[in-house]
Amino acid sequence: SAVISQKPSRDICQRGTSLTIQCQVDSQVTMMFWYRQQPGQSLTLIATANQGSEATYESGFVIDKFPISRPNLTFSTLTVSNMSPEDSSIYLCSVAQGSTNEKLFFGSGTQLSVL
């Protein structure tokens, strides 16, 4: 499976600021996703990061709040904008691999706390 490096691994941020999370994959991948895991909850898909075009957002997530970049097939960023304490979560980069992209692999995650 691909090696997925995510940084920062954790951060503590002030309300109203923004944080950009980087995800680097050691091989070219077509499908790249951003997930969120709020405390005590399951994993929720934020968006699919599309190379060379705008990300596809899930219901409840908007580009102004979570802008995503995907300049190439190995790198993506997720920005959490104008943060509030409700944004405190683990943010996870993931890639799909396999003969039909049937398996999902995750980075180590970014633990975000907003004060």
Next chain:
Amino acid sequence: DQQVKQNSPSLSVQEGRISILNCDYTNSMFDYFLWYKKYPAEGPTFLISISSIKDKNEDGRFTVFLNKSAKHLSLHIVPSQPGDSAVYFCAASAQGQNFVFGPGTRLSVLP
């Protein structure tokens, strides 16, 4: 509407015994199922998966069983080890799209 359900929030098992984690799904379009293990403050680790054309897949201590008619799958860990203590997520997808995760089951393996 929860498409993937894990009805046991937690499970405790004695070391060396079998751990059985269960998962139910509602969407008959799902054709691929996965199990992940997650430690606190880390990303989920892929454990094992199964295609809907199979009813069993085994990898070392881990075996996944799929009962399509019941829309039910289970993960068996045998023998259970203290290092297996983690949260386990069941996930499902259709045509490699729209991976949906269950709420997770916290497994505690007691020494």
